[in-house]
Structure formats: C-alpha cells, structure tokens
Amino acid sequence: MVQGPVTVTVTGAAGQIGYALLFRIASGHLLGPDVPVKLRLLEITPALKAAEGTAMELADCAFPLLQSVDISDDPRVAFDGANVALLVGARPRTKGMERGDLLEANGGIFKPQGEAINAVAADDIKVLVVGNPANTNALIAQAHAPDVPAERFTAMTRLDHNRAISQLASKLDVPVTAIKKLTIWGNHSATQYPDLYHAEVNGKVAAEQVDEAWLRDTFIPTVAKRGAAIIEARGASSAASAANAAIDHVYSWVNGTPEGDWTSAAIPSDGSYGVPEGLISSFPVTAKDGKFQIVQGLEIDAFSRERIDASVQELAEERDAVRGLGLI
Ligand code: NAD
Numbered sequence: 001m002v003q004g005p006v007t008v009t010v011t012g013a014a015g016q017i018g019y020a021l022l023f024r025i026a027s028g029h030l031l032g033p034d035v036p037v038k039l040r041l042l043e044i045t046p047a048l049k050a051a052e053g054t055a056m057e058l059a060d061c062a063f064p065l066l067q068s069v070d071i072s073d074d075p076r077v078a079f080d081g082a083n084v085a086l087l088v089g090a091r092p093r094t095k096g097m098e099r100g101d102l103l104e105a106n107g108g109i110f111k112p113q114g115e116a117i118n119a120v121a122a123d124d125i126k127v128l129v130v131g132n133p134a135n136t137n138a139l140i141a142q143a144h145a146p147d148v149p150a151e152r153f154t155a156m157t158r159l160d161h162n163r164a165i166s167q168l169a170s171k172l173d174v175p176v177t178a179i180k181k182l183t184i185w186g187n188h189s190a191t192q193y194p195d196l197y198h199a200e201v202n203g204k205v206a207a208e209q210v211d212e213a214w215l216r217d218t219f220i221p222t223v224a225k226r227g228a229a230i231i232e233a234r235g236a237s238s239a240a241s242a243a244n245a246a247i248d249h250v251y252s253w254v255n256g257t258p259e260g261d262w263t264s265a266a267i268p269s270d271g272s273y274g275v276p277e278g279l280i281s282s283f284p285v286t287a288k289d290g291k292f293q294i295v296q297g298l299e300i301d302a303f304s305r306e307r308i309d310a311s312v313q314e315l316a317e318e319r320d321a322v323r324g325l326g327l328i
Pocket residue numbers: 011012013014015016017018042043044047088089090091092109129130131132133134156157159160188237238239242
C-alpha cells in the first residue's frame with residue numbers, strides 16, 4: 001500500500017503525451033485512488049508558458065488527490081524529492097538527422113536529467129523513460145545516477161505489450177482479459193519481438209490458436225510497426241495510448257502484477273535469457289513490493305531466440321554508439 005503524498009515529476013509536460021498523462025496522474029490512475037499526488041512539470045524554457053496553461057487546466061479540474069503543481073525549466077528543481085519520474089520529453093528525429101545525431105541530442109537531455117535525479121530525487125525514486133530512443137535514453141540517464149540503484153531506471157514497452165494484446169484479441173475475437181503472459185522482448189523499436197509462444201488465451205498457448213503465417217507475417221510486423229502506422233494516420237506519434245501505457249507501467253511497478261500473469265517492461269538485464277548484463281531490454285516481468293523481477297525458466301525456441309537476439313543486438317549497437325559519443 002502506497003502512502004501519500006507522492007511527488008511525480010513529468011518531463012516534456014507541455015507536449016502531446018504530457019497533456020494526455022497529467023490529468024490521469026492527478027485523478028489517481030498512476031498510483032491508486034487513495035494516493036495524494038504532488039506534480040512537478042519540467043519543460044524547456046520556451047515551453048514554460050504552455051506548461052502553465054496545462055497547470056491552469058489541472059487546477060480547474062479540482063482533483064481531490066492533487067496537492068500541488070510546480071513548473072520549472074531546471075532539472076535540479078523539478079526532480080527535487082521526486083518519488084516517480086516520467087521522462088517523456090525527448091528530441092525527435094528531424095529531417096536529415098542521422099542516428100548518431102539523434103543519440104547525441106538526447107544525450108544532452110538525459111545526461112543532465114540523470115545527474116539531477118542522482119543529486120536531488122528521493123531515495124525511493126522510480127524512473128520510467130518514454131522519450132525515444134527510450135531504452136538507450138534510460139541507459140544514459142542511469143549512467144549519470146551512480147547513487148541510484150540501477151534497477152530503478154526502466155523504459156517503456158508497455159504500449160507494445162498493450163498493442164500486441166489488442167491485435168491478438170481482435171484476431172481471435174476474445175476479450176483482451178482472456179489474454180495473459182504476453183511478452184515483448186528487446187528494444188522499443190521495429191526489431192522488438194512480441195512473443196505468442198508463452199502467451200495464453202483462456203489458459204491455452206496463444207501460438208497454437210493462430211496460424212503460423214499470421215503470427216510471423218502479420219502479427220509481429222503489425223505490432224512492431226504500429227508506432228509508425230499511427231504517425232502515418234494521425235500525422236503525429238501516439239499520445240493518449242502512450243500516456244495510458246506509462247500509467248499502466250508505473251501502476252504495475254508500484255502496486256504489483258496479478259497472480260498468474262506478467263507484463264512487459266524494459267529493465268536492466270541481469271544476464272537472463274542471454275541478454276548482456278546492463279542492457280535495458282524488455283522482458284517478461286512480474287512486480288511485487290515495488291520491484292520488477294524477470295520471469296525465469298521460460299523455454300526459448302529457435303525462432304524466438306533469433307528474434308530476441310536481433311533486437312538485443314540493436315540495443316548493444318545503440319549502447320556502443322552512445323559510449324563512443326562519451327555519453328555513458
Ligand atoms: P512532443 O514533441 O509533443 O512533446 C515533447 C515535449 O518535450 C515538448 O513539449 C518539449 O518542449 C519537451 N522537451 C524537450 N526537451 C526537453 C527537456 N530537455 N526537458 C524537458 N522537456 C523537454 O512529443 P510527444 O508526442 O509528447 O512524445 C514524447 C516522446 O515520447 C517522443 O520521443 C516520442 O517518440 C516518445 N514516444 C515513446 C513511446 C513509447 O512507447 N516508448 C510512444 C510514443 C511516443
């Protein structure tokens with residue numbers, strides 16, 4: 001049971017995801033219906049006015065659980081005493097930008113934020129990185145917070161997890177609640193591996209209830225490329241569904257996962273399933289007493305092995321790139 005009030009810092013608070021996220025945090029969906037919340041919004045200076053507008057709207061909701069809203073463009077102020085940090089603000093890839101440029105630009109954001117978290121956040125700080133490339137941005141922040149236990153830095157693959165559940169439920173014409181033990185492995189990118197070999201539908205192995213061609217040629221690419229499909233359709237990247245997934249991730253982390261099920265989160269590898277130690281990779285995880293744990297003992301067949309290895313290889317390349325840039 002969480003005691004309040006809990007200080008929650010949201011970066012990129014004036015952005016699209018921020019707008020979809022803050023009202024749900026303030027209404028009790030992040031931590032629970034009885035937990036008072038203090039919000040801290042971090043933005044870059046030019047976006048402070050927009051953040052103030054959002055804070056005015058938060059006030060106008062008269063949320064019973066919302067104790068305060070503070071806005072700053074200084075990470076050392078915004079993360080002061082934070083118990084939960086949602087790192088949403090990131091530099092998007094723009095035309096002509098190479099991958100190295102993107103990683104470097106994000107290093108300029110996540111390095112000082114990691115340092116500030118290290119210096120001023122509460123001892124029990126939990127960090128979720130949403131801003132892309134989420135796994136590697138989490139690695140950068142973590143590298144600059146040596147006094148914070150490494151496992152407190154996580155990255156979001158819950159949106160991919162939810163997308164996979166929804167696609168499968170729709171294919172089999174079952175409610176989403178019939179699906180358990182779904183796993184997203186690897187990176188939050190097009191190389192991710194949504195695994196139906198361990199997932200269950202009404203207690204039976206999911207992969208055995210769909211044909212293999214659909215699983216390999218439709219399901220996996222649909223889930224892995226869903227972010228791009230949303231951008232194509234909306235003209236902007238997913239926002240409400242991303243905010244919803246961030247809420248789900250933190251709620252599970254703080255309040256635990258239900259018996260007989262697990263979820264997906266990118267957490268620092270302990271070497272499980274051949275993922276090099278330290279990489280922030282998505283795994284099947286349970287949560288208890290405020291800690292994520294990797295589900296152990298799953299058998300990995302050759303097809304899954306190949307998919308997991310490919311995504312983990314991409315993560316290792318991103319890590320090497322940021323290391324080469326001196327960001328970790
Ligand atoms: P957005 O451009 O609408 O908002 C981003 C906000 O971040 C802006 O208001 C900007 O001013 C702010 N910002 C930039 N640098 C900052 C800094 N140093 N400190 C504080 N704030 C800063 O973008 P969005 O749609 O809200 O998306 C945010 C990020 O989330 C993007 O990187 C996007 O790719 C990513 N995303 C991730 C997932 C996922 O599943 N992991 C899903 C959707 C989107």
